[in-house]
Amino acid sequence: MRAVVYEGPRQVSVKDVPDARIERPTDALVRITTTNICGSDLHMYEGRTDFEPGRWFGHENMGEVVEVGDGVDKLRVGDQVVIPFNVACGHCKNCERGLTNYCLTAQPETAFAGAAYGFADMGPWAGGQAELLRVPWADFNCLRLGEDADERASDYVMLADIFPxxxxxxxxxxxxxxxxxxxxxxxxxxxxxxxxxxxxxxxxxxxxxxxxxxxxxxxxxxxxxxxxxxxxxxxxxxxxxxxxxxxxxxxxxxxxxxxxxxxxxxxxxxxxxxxxxxxxxxxxxxxxxxxxxxxxxxxxxxxxxxxxxxxxxxxxxxxxxxGQAPVKKYNRRLRDLIAEGRATPSFIVSHELPLDRAPEAYERFDAREDGWTKVVLKPGLAA
Missing domain, CATH: 3.40.50.720 (NAD(P)-binding Rossmann-like Domain)
Structure with missing residues (x-):
């Protein structure tokens, strides 16, 4: 699959990487249709964190479920979902209290809490600025969307992070x-x-x-x-x-x-x-x-x-x-505001680009060029 790979400070490329796949029965595999560049990505892009070269970014993700593990009960192939940037198990002490932003299971470093896709110091989870994404504990982490998911993708994808x-x-x-x-x-x-x-x-x-x-x-x-x-x-x-x-x-x-x-x-x-x-x-x-x-x-x-x-x-x-937001605490109610036309968070979107233009988008968004307020990447969009 193709992904936006970090090469070093202010250098990313779009290249072939190993396909995401089902690894545990509770996983789902999502074909990414919409993914955003976040201001938090820029901290890593600029080399201000210890994000490892060779990993790929992407924690604001939305797409279509294309495969589910045997332990997934709720999700079905074909469901359109938006995925909180918090990777959360749903059953640890913090998750049970609604603090999915500080999951104790998804973060392997015992001195830390909280995990995220494609993020420095937040676990090994691959990012979603790619064609496919493995979502662990998928029944818990995926929020299903309605029939207007494709039409209003630039609104719903904001539920992954910045709107909540x-x-x-x-x-x-x-x-x-x-x-x-x-x-x-x-x-x-x-x-x-x-x-x-x-x-x-x-x-x-x-x-x-x-x-x-x-x-x-x-x-x-x-x-x-x-x-x-x-x-x-x-x-x-x-x-x-x-x-x-x-x-x-x-x-x-x-x-x-x-x-x-x-x-x-x-x-x-x-x-x-x-x-x-x-x-x-x-x-x-x-x-x-x-x-x-x-x-x-x-x-x-x-x-x-x-x-x-x-x-x-x-x-x-x-x-x-x-602290970081517990996205699941808010994303369902905010989804419903979008669905009913009461909120249109896509008003900030300035560019919708194919994945292959990510290097240019990172450079220009990082430079705060006039008019580059929010970049949405579409892996399925022709270059």
């Missing part, structure tokens, strides 16, 4: 009807958080970024765009909230946050959120942070540490939730 992840940010932030919510980052996840805040009834959603194409997308769903290359975003949020600060906020940038001049400051968005959110407000952080980052710009960040304004955070009585 954006929603998880608003869940941890406690967004309620009538709230004023600020979101740092207008990448795909930040835009999904803005969409989610709107769905949850926020009265005012503010999105901080500096890329005009991304800010325009935020405005297209009714959010207030704040360009931090033009204004102090904290002051802008305070001005929008009568000086009190937002009721809650979402961090959707992560450890590679940088200022308008291009210098990295891993603590930039977290500290701005502390300043932007009111006393007793809540913050949901889904931007990726890592225990170690040898390529970081300062010594603290190299050890996965931040110069965090904890004193002000404590003084304001704020609350913070963090």
């Amino acid at each position: 992840t954006g929603y998880h940010a608003t869940e941890m932030a406690g967004v309620q009807p009538g709230d004023q919510t600020v979101i740092y980052g207008a990448g795909p996840v930040g835009l999904m958080a803005a969409l989610s805040a709107t769905i949850r009834g926020a009265a005012k959603v503010m999105v901080v970024d500096r890329h005009p194409d991304r800010l325009a997308l935020a405005e297209s769903i009714g959010a207030i765009a704040i360009d931090d290359s033009e204004v102090d975003p904290v002051e802008a949020v305070l001005e929008q909230t009568m000086g009190l600060g937002a009721d809650n906020g979402c961090e959707c940038v992560g450890y590679q946050a940088h200022d308008p001049g291009g210098d990295e400051h891993p603590n930039l968005t977290m500290n701005r959120l502390v300043s932007s959110v009111r006393f007793t407000g809540r913050i949901g952080c889904v931007g990726v942070f890592v225990p170690q980052d040898p390529g970081a710009s300062d010594e603290l960040a190299k050890q996965g540490q931040l110069a965090f304004d904890y004193g002000m955070f404590w003084f304001k009585g704020q609350q913070l939730g963090s």
Whole structure:
């Protein structure tokens, strides 16, 4: 089968790799019809993680079941499914509590928890930027789709990661009807958080970024765009909230946050959120942070540490939730919002490309070129 293979920093190729296959009775084999490039893939693409050359990416996956193991009861060949990026067993202590983002079975490293397809430090699972994907514990992990799966593939594929992840940010932030919510980052996840805040009834959603194409997308769903290359975003949020600060906020940038001049400051968005959110407000952080980052710009960040304004955070009585999203907690309800036309997450999609154009797509998405907001790869699409 063909797959997007990591060759080294900022170098991927599309080449033949061994076919995915059924390995255990509870597996399903899925022919990938739609798979996305995620901002999290860029951390690995840029060489900032220990992703091994020769492995292939892809944790936002959707496709058709073409084979099932003898232990699969629910799925049938021909089913259209979307697959959470979390690889989860469904029966460990964390999975039984709904914390599929921290599965203890799918992660072979006993000091860690949580697994994902084609992801550094998250188990051996092959990615789905390929023609085929092996899905373990398939009855548990696959979410079946309706008859409109092909027609609305660019909406449903967002259920694999970024739509539930954006929603998880608003869940941890406690967004309620009538709230004023600020979101740092207008990448795909930040835009999904803005969409989610709107769905949850926020009265005012503010999105901080500096890329005009991304800010325009935020405005297209009714959010207030704040360009931090033009204004102090904290002051802008305070001005929008009568000086009190937002009721809650979402961090959707992560450890590679940088200022308008291009210098990295891993603590930039977290500290701005502390300043932007009111006393007793809540913050949901889904931007990726890592225990170690040898390529970081300062010594603290190299050890996965931040110069965090904890004193002000404590003084304001704020609350913070963090970590990857338990996709299964949300994906069924979000699927139904899509099916009923209440949510259209594909508004962020800028390009639908064949798998063979993945190297170009990675290069241009990584460069944050204007107009490259979200890339969807179609393995079955002619080059």
